[in-house]
Amino acid sequence: MTDLSDKYIQWEPSYETALQRVRAEKKELFVYFTKPN
Amino acid sequence: MDTVTYSHPQVSQYIANHFIPYKADMAERDAWPHFRANHVIWTPSVGFADRNGSMHYVAPGYSPPPEFLATLKIGRARCLMAWTRNAEAAKLLEEAAPEDNAMAAEALFWLSTAYFFERRDSTRMYEVWEELVRRYPDSPWAKRTYPKPG
Numbered sequence: 001m002t003d004l005s006d007k008y009i010q011w012e013p014s015y016e017t018a019l020q021r022v023r024a025e026k027k028e029l030f031v032y033f034t035k036p037n
Numbered sequence: 038m039d040t041v042t043y044s045h046p047q048v049s050q051y052i053a054n055h056f057i058p059y060k061a062d063m064a065e066r067d068a069w070p071h072f073r074a075n076h077v078i079w080t081p082s083v084g085f086a087d088r089n090g091s092m093h094y095v096a097p098g099y100s101p102p103p104e105f106l107a108t109l110k111i112g113r114a115r116c117l118m119a120w121t122r123n124a125e126a127a128k129l130l131e132e133a134a135p136e137d138n139a140m141a142a143e144a145l146f147w148l149s150t151a152y153f154f155e156r157r158d159s160t161r162m163y164e165v166w167e168e169l170v171r172r173y174p175d176s177p178w179a180k181r182t183y184p185k186p187g
Binding site: 003004005007008009010012018019022023030031032033034036 | 052061
Protein backbone atom coordinates (compact mmCIF):
# COMPACT_ATOMS: atom_id res chain seq x y z
CA MET A 1 0.00 0.00 0.00
CA THR A 2 1.32 3.45 -0.93
CA ASP A 3 1.45 6.18 1.68
CA LEU A 4 3.09 9.56 2.02
CA SER A 5 6.27 8.12 3.52
CA ASP A 6 7.01 6.57 0.10
CA LYS A 7 7.77 10.06 -1.16
CA TYR A 8 10.63 10.47 1.28
CA ILE A 9 11.94 7.01 2.15
CA GLN A 10 13.00 4.31 -0.28
CA TRP A 11 11.47 1.33 1.45
CA GLU A 12 12.96 -2.03 0.58
CA PRO A 13 10.31 -4.09 -1.20
CA SER A 14 10.54 -7.12 1.09
CA TYR A 15 11.86 -8.03 4.52
CA GLU A 16 14.12 -10.68 3.01
CA THR A 17 15.83 -8.32 0.59
CA ALA A 18 16.09 -5.72 3.36
CA LEU A 19 17.97 -8.18 5.55
CA GLN A 20 20.23 -9.19 2.67
CA ARG A 21 21.13 -5.57 2.12
CA VAL A 22 21.72 -5.05 5.85
CA ARG A 23 24.32 -7.80 5.72
CA ALA A 24 25.89 -6.70 2.45
CA GLU A 25 26.08 -3.00 3.30
CA LYS A 26 26.84 -3.41 7.02
CA LYS A 27 23.98 -1.21 8.11
CA GLU A 28 21.13 -1.73 10.55
CA LEU A 29 17.53 -2.58 9.70
CA PHE A 30 14.95 0.12 10.29
CA VAL A 31 11.35 -1.12 10.40
CA TYR A 32 8.38 1.21 10.19
CA PHE A 33 5.30 -0.50 11.60
CA THR A 34 2.26 1.15 10.14
CA LYS A 35 -1.28 0.57 8.99
CA PRO A 36 -3.43 2.30 6.39
CA ASN A 37 -5.26 5.42 7.56
CA MET B 38 4.86 10.60 10.85
CA ASP B 39 4.64 10.70 7.06
CA THR B 40 3.91 14.38 6.59
CA VAL B 41 6.06 15.89 9.34
CA THR B 42 8.79 13.48 10.34
CA TYR B 43 9.75 11.44 7.26
CA SER B 44 9.53 14.56 5.11
CA HIS B 45 12.16 16.28 7.26
CA PRO B 46 15.37 16.30 5.17
CA GLN B 47 17.65 15.37 8.07
CA VAL B 48 15.45 12.42 8.99
CA SER B 49 15.17 10.98 5.49
CA GLN B 50 18.89 11.54 4.90
CA TYR B 51 19.89 9.88 8.15
CA ILE B 52 17.76 6.84 7.35
CA ALA B 53 19.21 6.62 3.84
CA ASN B 54 22.77 6.89 5.11
CA HIS B 55 22.64 4.46 8.01
CA PHE B 56 19.78 2.02 7.61
CA ILE B 57 18.06 -0.30 5.23
CA PRO B 58 14.42 0.74 5.66
CA TYR B 59 11.52 -1.70 5.50
CA LYS B 60 7.87 -0.81 5.96
CA ALA B 61 5.80 -3.43 7.79
CA ASP B 62 2.31 -2.46 6.72
CA MET B 63 -0.58 -4.02 8.63
CA ALA B 64 -2.52 -4.05 5.37
CA GLU B 65 -0.06 -6.59 3.96
CA ARG B 66 -0.39 -10.11 5.30
CA ASP B 67 3.37 -10.71 4.85
CA ALA B 68 4.05 -8.06 7.47
CA TRP B 69 1.96 -9.62 10.22
CA PRO B 70 4.68 -11.99 11.51
CA HIS B 71 6.95 -9.01 12.12
CA PHE B 72 4.34 -7.36 14.32
CA ARG B 73 3.89 -10.58 16.29
CA ALA B 74 7.56 -11.52 16.55
CA ASN B 75 8.51 -8.09 17.85
CA HIS B 76 5.48 -7.62 20.09
CA VAL B 77 4.43 -4.48 18.26
CA ILE B 78 0.81 -3.66 19.14
CA TRP B 79 0.66 0.00 18.18
CA THR B 80 1.10 1.94 14.95
CA PRO B 81 3.06 3.88 14.12
CA SER B 82 6.04 2.25 15.77
CA VAL B 83 9.61 1.96 14.60
CA GLY B 84 12.04 -0.86 15.28
CA PHE B 85 15.76 -1.34 14.89
CA ALA B 86 17.27 -4.72 14.10
CA ASP B 87 20.69 -6.18 13.45
CA ARG B 88 22.00 -8.33 10.60
CA ASN B 89 20.21 -11.35 12.02
CA GLY B 90 16.90 -9.57 12.14
CA SER B 91 16.99 -9.45 15.94
CA MET B 92 15.19 -6.34 17.05
CA HIS B 93 16.99 -4.49 19.83
CA TYR B 94 14.86 -1.38 20.19
CA VAL B 95 11.25 -0.46 19.47
CA ALA B 96 9.83 3.04 19.81
CA PRO B 97 6.03 3.25 19.77
CA GLY B 98 4.05 6.26 18.62
CA TYR B 99 4.63 9.47 16.76
CA SER B 100 7.83 11.57 17.15
CA PRO B 101 8.56 15.07 15.88
CA PRO B 102 11.78 15.37 13.84
CA PRO B 103 14.25 16.36 16.63
CA GLU B 104 13.11 13.53 18.87
CA PHE B 105 12.95 11.13 15.95
CA LEU B 106 16.54 11.88 14.98
CA ALA B 107 17.57 11.06 18.54
CA THR B 108 15.49 7.88 18.37
CA LEU B 109 17.33 6.85 15.20
CA LYS B 110 20.65 7.30 16.98
CA ILE B 111 19.53 5.45 20.10
CA GLY B 112 18.10 2.60 18.02
CA ARG B 113 21.29 2.29 16.03
CA ALA B 114 23.38 2.44 19.18
CA ARG B 115 21.35 -0.32 20.80
CA CYS B 116 21.94 -2.56 17.79
CA LEU B 117 25.67 -1.86 17.92
CA MET B 118 25.84 -2.51 21.65
CA ALA B 119 24.30 -5.93 21.11
CA TRP B 120 27.40 -6.75 19.06
CA THR B 121 29.78 -5.19 21.64
CA ARG B 122 30.48 -2.24 19.34
CA ASN B 123 30.23 -0.01 22.37
CA ALA B 124 32.67 2.71 21.30
CA GLU B 125 30.70 3.30 18.09
CA ALA B 126 27.45 3.28 20.05
CA ALA B 127 28.87 5.82 22.51
CA LYS B 128 29.71 8.20 19.65
CA LEU B 129 26.11 8.10 18.41
CA LEU B 130 24.75 8.67 21.88
CA GLU B 131 27.21 11.51 22.47
CA GLU B 132 25.57 13.18 19.45
CA ALA B 133 22.05 12.65 20.77
CA ALA B 134 22.60 13.47 24.46
CA PRO B 135 23.43 17.20 24.24
CA GLU B 136 20.24 18.02 22.31
CA ASP B 137 17.77 19.41 24.79
CA ASN B 138 14.70 17.48 23.70
CA ALA B 139 12.39 14.80 25.04
CA MET B 140 14.81 11.99 24.13
CA ALA B 141 17.90 13.46 25.77
CA ALA B 142 17.39 11.75 29.14
CA GLU B 143 17.11 8.36 27.50
CA ALA B 144 20.15 9.08 25.30
CA LEU B 145 22.15 9.91 28.43
CA PHE B 146 21.05 6.71 30.11
CA TRP B 147 22.16 4.53 27.19
CA LEU B 148 25.35 6.58 26.85
CA SER B 149 26.21 5.67 30.43
CA THR B 150 25.74 1.99 29.66
CA ALA B 151 27.81 2.19 26.47
CA TYR B 152 30.63 3.79 28.46
CA PHE B 153 30.39 1.08 31.07
CA PHE B 154 30.41 -1.79 28.56
CA GLU B 155 33.21 -0.21 26.56
CA ARG B 156 35.78 -0.48 29.34
CA ARG B 157 33.92 -2.20 32.19
CA ASP B 158 34.62 0.96 34.11
CA SER B 159 31.85 2.64 36.06
CA THR B 160 33.64 6.01 36.45
CA ARG B 161 32.23 7.56 33.30
CA MET B 162 28.89 5.84 33.87
CA TYR B 163 28.49 7.68 37.17
CA GLU B 164 29.56 10.96 35.57
CA VAL B 165 26.83 10.62 32.96
CA TRP B 166 24.31 9.61 35.60
CA GLU B 167 25.16 12.77 37.53
CA GLU B 168 24.55 14.83 34.38
CA LEU B 169 21.29 12.96 33.74
CA VAL B 170 20.00 13.61 37.25
CA ARG B 171 21.11 17.25 37.08
CA ARG B 172 19.53 17.99 33.69
CA TYR B 173 16.40 15.82 33.93
CA PRO B 174 15.77 15.05 37.62
CA ASP B 175 12.12 14.13 37.09
CA SER B 176 12.60 11.90 34.07
CA PRO B 177 11.97 8.17 34.43
CA TRP B 178 15.53 7.63 33.19
CA ALA B 179 16.99 9.59 36.08
CA LYS B 180 14.97 7.45 38.47
CA ARG B 181 16.73 4.36 37.10
CA THR B 182 20.13 5.54 38.30
CA TYR B 183 21.61 5.50 41.78
CA PRO B 184 24.23 7.66 43.47
CA LYS B 185 27.87 6.67 43.27
CA PRO B 186 28.67 4.60 46.36
CA GLY B 187 30.96 6.03 49.02
